[in-house]
Amino acid sequence: xxxxxxxxxxxxxxxxxxxxxxxxxxxxxxxxxxxxxxxxxxxxxxxxxxxxxxxxxxxxxxxxxxxxxxxxxxxxxxxxxxxxxxxxxxxxxxxxxxxxxxxxxxxxxxxxxxxxxxxxxxxxxxxxxxxxxxxxxxxxxxxxxxxxxxxxxxxxxxxxxxxxxxxxxxxxxxxxxxxxxxxxxxxxxxxxxxxxxxxxxxxxxxxxxxxxxxxxxxxxxxxxxxxxxxxxxxxxxxxxxxxxxxxxxxxxxxxxxxxxxxxxxxxxxxxxxxxxxxxxxxxxxxxxxxxxxxxxxxxxxxxxxxxxxxxxxxxxxxxxxxxxxxxxxxxxxxxxxxxxxxxxxxxxxxxxxxxxxxxxxxxxxxxxxxxxxxxxxxxxxxxxxxxxxxxxxxxxxxxxxxxxxx
Amino acid sequence: xxxxxxxxxxxxxxxxxxxxxxxxxxxxxxxxxxxxxxxxxxxxxxxxxxxxxxxxxxxxxxxxxxxxxxxxxxxxxxxxxxxxxxxxxxxxxxxxxxxxxxxxxxxxxxxxxxxxxxxxxxxxxxxxxxxxxxxxxxxxxxxxxxxxxxxxxxxxxxxxxxxxxxxxxxxxxxxxxxxxxxxxxxxxxxxxxxxxxxxxxxxxxxxxxxxxxxxxxxxxxxxxxxxxxxxxxxxxxxxxxxxxxxxxxxxxxxxxxxxxxxxxxxxxxxxxxxxxxxxxxxxxxxxxxxxxxxxxxxxxxxxxxxxxxxxxxxxxxxxxxxxxxxxxxxxxxxxxxxxxxxxxxxxxxxxxxxxxxxxxxxxxxxxxxxxxxxxxxxxxxxxxxxxxxxxxxxxxxxxxxxxxxx
Ligand SMILES: NC(=O)NCCC(=O)O
Ligand SMILES: NC(=O)NCCC(=O)O
Numbered sequence: 151x152x153x154x155x156x157x158x159x160x161x162x163x164x165x166x167x168x169x170x171x172x173x174x175x176x177x178x179x180x181x182x183x184x185x186x187x188x189x190x191x192x193x194x195x196x197x198x199x200x201x202x203x204x205x206x207x208x209x210x211x212x213x214x215x216x217x218x219x220x221x222x223x224x225x226x227x228x229x230x231x232x233x234x235x236x237x238x239x240x241x242x243x244x245x246x247x248x249x250x251x252x253x254x255x256x257x258x259x260x261x262x263x264x265x266x267x268x269x270x271x272x273x274x275x276x277x278x279x280x281x282x283x284x285x286x287x288x289x290x291x292x293x294x295x296x297x298x299x300x301x302x303x304x305x306x307x308x309x310x311x312x313x314x315x316x317x318x319x320x321x322x323x324x325x326x327x328x329x330x331x332x333x334x335x336x337x338x339x340x341x342x343x344x345x346x347x348x349x350x351x352x353x354x355x356x357x358x359x360x361x362x363x364x365x366x367x368x369x370x371x372x373x374x375x376x377x378x379x380x381x382x383x384x385x386x387x388x389x390x391x392x393x394x395x396x397x398x399x400x401x402x403x404x405x406x407x408x409x410x411x412x413x414x415x416x417x418x419x420x421x422x423x424x425x426x427x428x429x430x431x432x433x434x435x436x437x438x439x440x441x442x443x444x445x446x447x448x449x450x451x452x453x454x455x456x457x458x459x460x461x462x463x464x465x466x467x468x469x470x471x472x473x474x475x476x477x478x479x480x481x482x483x484x485x486x487x488x489x490x491x492x493x494x495x496x497x498x499x500x501x502x503x504x505x506x507x508x509x510x511x512x513x514x515x516x517x518x519x520x521x522x523x524x525x526x527x528x529x530x531x532x533x534x535x536x537x538x539x540x541x542x543x544x545x546x547x548x549x550x551x552x553x554x555x556x
Numbered sequence: 557x558x559x560x561x562x563x564x565x566x567x568x569x570x571x572x573x574x575x576x577x578x579x580x581x582x583x584x585x586x587x588x589x590x591x592x593x594x595x596x597x598x599x600x601x602x603x604x605x606x607x608x609x610x611x612x613x614x615x616x617x618x619x620x621x622x623x624x625x626x627x628x629x630x631x632x633x634x635x636x637x638x639x640x641x642x643x644x645x646x647x648x649x650x651x652x653x654x655x656x657x658x659x660x661x662x663x664x665x666x667x668x669x670x671x672x673x674x675x676x677x678x679x680x681x682x683x684x685x686x687x688x689x690x691x692x693x694x695x696x697x698x699x700x701x702x703x704x705x706x707x708x709x710x711x712x713x714x715x716x717x718x719x720x721x722x723x724x725x726x727x728x729x730x731x732x733x734x735x736x737x738x739x740x741x742x743x744x745x746x747x748x749x750x751x752x753x754x755x756x757x758x759x760x761x762x763x764x765x766x767x768x769x770x771x772x773x774x775x776x777x778x779x780x781x782x783x784x785x786x787x788x789x790x791x792x793x794x795x796x797x798x799x800x801x802x803x804x805x806x807x808x809x810x811x812x813x814x815x816x817x818x819x820x821x822x823x824x825x826x827x828x829x830x831x832x833x834x835x836x837x838x839x840x841x842x843x844x845x846x847x848x849x850x851x852x853x854x855x856x857x858x859x860x861x862x863x864x865x866x867x868x869x870x871x872x873x874x875x876x877x878x879x880x881x882x883x884x885x886x887x888x889x890x891x892x893x894x895x896x897x898x899x900x901x902x903x904x905x906x907x908x909x910x911x912x913x914x915x916x917x918x919x920x921x922x923x924x925x926x927x928x929x930x931x932x933x934x935x936x937x938x939x940x941x942x943x944x945x946x947x948x949x950x951x952x953x954x955x956x957x958x959x960x961x962x
Contacts, residue, residue, distance in 0.1 A: 235776065235823040277825035340781030357780070361826065370641065372934040373815035374763070374840050375746030375907030378806050380931075385816060386802045392795035400784050409779035410791055411826045413819060417641040419683035420767065420817045420836035421909075422934040430826035434780050501781035503827075525786075528778040528828040 152547050153257075154540030157250040161539065164190065164230070164246060165238035174530025175238050179231035179273035179284075180208065180312035187230045188318065191245065191270055198252050200268070204320025206295060208272035208313050209285045211322075214252055216265040216554065222330040224262075224554045225513065226251065226546060227269030229285075229505060233277050237532020239522065239539075244335045245270050247543035251550055262554035264330055271505040272318075278303045280363065280430075280468055286505035288324045290512045293469075295324050304414070326512040331480050331553045334506040335518045335546045337534055341525025342498060349541045350488040350495035351519025355475040356507045357407075357499055358441035361432040361468040364391070364452070368461035370417055370425030385415055385424040387459035391452045395431055398448060407434035407501065408444075431465075436499050438472040445470055473499075474507045480516035480553070487548035493541050502527075518545050558953050559663075560946030563656040567945065570596065570636070570652060571644035580936025581644050585637035585679035585690075586614065586718035593636045594724065597651065597676055604658050606674070610726025612701060614678035614719050615691045617728075620658055622671040622960065628736040630668075630960045631919065632657065632952060633675030635691075635911060639683055643938020645928065645945075650741045651676050653949035657956055668960035670736055677911040678724075684709045686769065686836070686874055692911035694730045696918045699875075701730050710820070732918040737886050737959045740912040741924045741952045743940055747931025748904060755899040755947045757925025758891050761881040762906040762913045763813075764847035767838040767874040770797070770858070774867035776823055776831030791821055791830040793865035797858045801837055804854060813840035813907065814850075837871075842905050844878040851876055879905075880913045886922035886959070893954035899947050908933075924951050 167187045168177035177183045188210065192202050195212035203211045213223065228244025248268040255262070271289075276282025279301040281293075288298050299310035313319035338344075343351050368382030392410045399408030412430040431452075433444045449465050456463035488495040498519055500507075506517045520542035523533040573593045574583035583589045594616065598608050601618035609617045619629065634650025654674040661668070677695075682688025685707040687699075694704050705716035719725035744750075749757050774788035798816045805814030818836040837858075839850045855871050862869035894901040904925055906913075912923050926948035929939040 233823065233828060234825050275825075276827060280826065282827060338781070339778045341783070341786070359780070369932075370935045371932055372745045372908060373817055373838060374765070374813055374909060375744070375931065375933065376813075377747070377810055378812055379810070380747070383802070383815075385819065386798060389795035389798035389802075389816075392792060393799065396789070396792045396795075404783055404785070406784055407780055407782075409789075409827070409829055410795075411779055411821075411828045411830060412824050413791065413821045414824075415817075415819045417639065417934075418818050418820075419640050419681075419934070420686065420838060421682060421688060421815070422639060422817045423815055424817060425935070432779060432826060502778055503780060525781065526775075526777055527781065528823075528825070529776045529831070 152250050152254045152543045154536055156253065157247060157539055157543050158536045160246045160249060161238060161242060164242050168232065170235060170530055172530040174532065175232045175236050176234055177230065177232040178234060178278050179275060180316055182316065184231055185316035191230060194249055198256055200252060203322050204318055205322035205324040206320060207285050207288045207298060207324040208318040208320060209289055209324065210270040212268040214266045216262045218263050221264040222328045223265040223267045224331050224550055225267045225269055225329050226333040226550055228334050228336055229271045229274035231273055231275050233275050233528045235530050237527055237529060239337050239532055239534050240339065240527050241274055243337055243539060247335045247546050250543050251547045254547060262551065264554040266550065266554060274505055279309055282503050283505055283508050286508040290326055290508040292508050292511065329513045332506060332509045332513045332515045333480065333546055333549050334504060335542045336504060337522040337527060338519040339522060339527035340501045343519060343521035344525055346496060347494065348496045349493040350545055351498040352481060352485050352488065352495055353476060353500050353517035353519055354481055354497050355473055355499055356504060357434050357436045357501060358438045358471060358473045359432065359434045359503060360441050360445045360470040363466040363468055364429050364431055365464045366427045366456060366461050368425050371423045373421040373423055376423055381423055382460045383423050384427045384461050387456045387461045388427040388429055390455045394451055394455060398444065402435060402440060405436055434501065436473060441470065471507065474510050476510055476516045477514035480514050483549040483552050484516050484518050484545060487545045490548065491544055518542055558656050558660045558946065558949045560942055562659065563653060563945055563949050564942045566652040566655060567644060567648060570648050574638065576641060576936055578936040580938065581638045581642050582640055583636065583638040584640060584684050585681060586722055588722065590637055591722035597636060600655055604662055606658060609728050610724055611728035611730040612726060613691050613694045613704060613730040614724040614726060615695055615730065616676040618674040620672045622668045624669050627670040628734045629671040629673045630737050630956055631673045631675055631735050632739040632956055633677065634740050634742055635677045635680035637679055637681050639681050639934045641936050643933055643935060645743050645938055645940050646745065646933050647680055649743055649945060653741045653952050656949050657953045660953060668957065670960040672956065672960060680911055685715055688909050689911055689914050692914040696732055696914040698914050735919045738912060738915045738919045738921040739886065739952060739955055740910060741948045742910060743928040743933060744925040745928060745933035746907045749925060749927035750931055752902060753900065754902045756894040756901040756951055757904040758887060758894065758901055759882060759906050759923035759925055760887055760903050761879055762910060763840050763842045764844045764877060764879045765838065765840045765909060766847050766851045766876040769872040769874055770835050770837055771870045772833045772862060772867050774831050777829045779827040779829055782829055787829055788866045789829050790833045790867050793862045793867045794833040794835055796861045800857055800861060804850060808841060808846060811842055840907065842879060847876065877913065880916050882916055882922045883920035886920050889955040889958050890922050890924050890951060893951045896954065897950055924948055
């Protein structure tokens with residue numbers, strides 16, 4: 151049995167790094183704070199005798215050898231980066247539960263057949279450089295390393311520069327190596343498990359997504375003197391596109407997701423008609439076909455709005471991925487573990503993107519969800535109970551052990 | 557006659573301070589760049605033998621004595637601060653034309669009956685601290701010095717701190733002293749004079765205005781997992797309010813002005829439903845009654861939108877002022893000067909706010925407008941011709957001289 155108290159203590163210790171006054175965490179990827187989190191993780195791993203490798207995109211792999219040197223490793227983990235005002239558990243739970251799995255195996259003197267590797271993926275959140283699941287995406291070959299290196303944050307710092315600055319541009323190639331399976335424990339970040347009183351979510355797959363970068367270009371001019379007829383207000387056009395995204399989401403009912411989360415107005419002065427607005431747009435849906443429809447319709451309708459406002463619109467599709475089903479055998483191991491341990495459980499489709507989505511393209515993959523308070527995440531108030539973390543970690547332990555010893 | 561070439565050279569020399577790559581100026585009030593502009597202005601004044609005083613809000617007064625020590629001074633000037641991406645002439649024209657008036661009087665050896673004072677008002681633009689016409693507003697007693705001192709920029713720096721930092725918290729009381737008249741030359745910042753081919757605008761008054769600070773408060777949550785029904789998206793509500801402002805403006809026809817120029821989204825991350833948005837709202841109209849109606853209707857309708865989106869809305873009215881008519885006698889001096897000099901001219905109501913609006917509450921005031929290219933201002937591409945600047949300056953010279961010698 152894993153040690154729930156030890157797991158909780160690790161979660162709280164990690165949450166000190168980048169702690170915010172309102173009880174959350176700000177540990178943006180590839181910042182100095184992220185470096186501190188990585189260093190603490192590395193020390194903990196090395197104290198267990200694990201060997202830590204870092205690849206060229208900063209992904210960290212902590213290896214525990216198995217009995218059979220010819221076997222491919224079983225991977226598990228998640229991410230230690232956070233949203234700008236994120237919670238203590240999004241990502242950290244999966245990494246530190248993985249650490250607790252390693253500690254428990256050491257305590258029990260268990261040597262698995264296959265080797266085990268605990269992973270901390272780089273930039274899962276995507277909030278700094280615009281691509282979520284960046285480290286796992288490069289690793290899985292979804293997009294080239296050079297493309298990721300060239301992404302820049304709002305200050306103009308590139309991923310390559312940021313990796314250098316914190317000393318995490320590692321020597322290993324950032325590419326999938328042969329692996330037997332990947333398991334990821336994560337908080338649900340949504341309301342379903344809590345509403346139904348279930349302890350464990352058996353994640354069967356993740357919903358489809360499409361993300362854009364958008365720029366509206368009008369003309370900045372004086373707010374007091376520019377008559378309505380000659381205004382080319384990039385913000386009014388953007389506002390109508392934000393409304394469009396919301397309406398397109400709601401037209402899809404309960405399963406629809408459509409969000410503008412990021413907006414930057416130029417010159418952003420009270421008495422200037424805005425000449426330029428940069429913003430993000432994303433849609434998600436459990437069905438790939440719905441995302442394909444949105445990816446076709448949204449640009450058309452948004453451009454019509456911009457035209458009617460007399461402003462230009464540039465849309466740059468950042469990425470689009472279909473519904474990603476997980477591996478039936480790995481999912482079955484999660485189901486069996488939950489059943490054996492007597493936890494209440496249900497099948498669930500992930501609303502969030504996870505590194506598991508990209509890893510699943512290369513390696514048989516499954517995920518385990520645990521509930522979180524009010525389904526709230528990407529919020530400093532994100533909250534879970536120690537016994538919820540413990541249950542998820544116990545299921546992870548059993549699924550990993552079953553796979554590694556099969 | 558004033559020296560048009562010398563005036564133009566001063567304008568170009570001032571435009572070097574805070575010059576932007578796209579040909580504009582970024583000389584935000586009370587920054588290091590503003591300090592440099594002030595220092596250059598001060599040196600130029602002192603080289604003419606003028607005495608420069610600075611008051612507690614940083615307003616600068618450069619005095620030239622008259623023949624009659626008992627007479628109240630005639631004031632003229634404008635402002636040297638700029639928008640974040642502003643033009644070379646907005647404000648600077650009025651100050652440097654005033655300097656050219658002083659230089660010409662020196663050249664001609666003229667001593668006026670009344671003393672003359674050339675003014676550089678602090679923070680006319682309002683884009684950093686949220687109150688336009690700040691220095692003149694405090695001087696005229698429109699709002700208390702302590703209130704102005706407490707205003708803060710987005711970084712949290714207060715006006716009092718910013719004044720200290722650049723050494724412009726002066727010893728003189730920031731309060732209106734007896735003055736005989738105030739004249740301000742400014743570019744029109746709108747399309748009317750250019751469209752009608754007029755060289756001079758005889759400004760009869762300025763339109764009414766109301767400005768708010770607004771905060772929408774919802775709840776940040778995960779973009780992928782938060783179902784439409786439970787979202788409390790502060791940005792969707794803000795978008796609908798931006799659309800409302802535009803519709804309320806257009807409902808007033810050609811004379812309507814309504815603008816949201818500033819927006820700040822929190823946490824501003826692509827995959828987070830925004831929990832908070834701070835933004836500005838302003839309306840303007842030549843008729844006071846229309847602004848009163850807008851000031852009553854807008855909060856009601858905006859609150860209804862916020863309620864329908866399940867978010868909170870706080871509106872803080874920053875200021876409201878009625879249509880401000882200028883002094884008929886001073887306006888008449890401008891009209892006569894333009895006629896005597898043979899310039900084509902028309903009467904005009906100012907669309908922009910100007911320090912003259914507040915000064916007019918204390919001192920008989922008039923303004924002179926000159927055209928600008930495409931009516932464009934609050935834009936780096938703002939542009940005027942040397943002969944347009946010269947004409948405006950010549951009218952200023954004659955009006956000031958007529959008033960000071962009457
Ligand atoms: N798990 C999680 O919050 N991932 C961030 C990527 C996304 O789903 O937007
Ligand atoms: N003249 C000018 O641009 N003033 C700024 C204040 C305003 O009208 O918004």
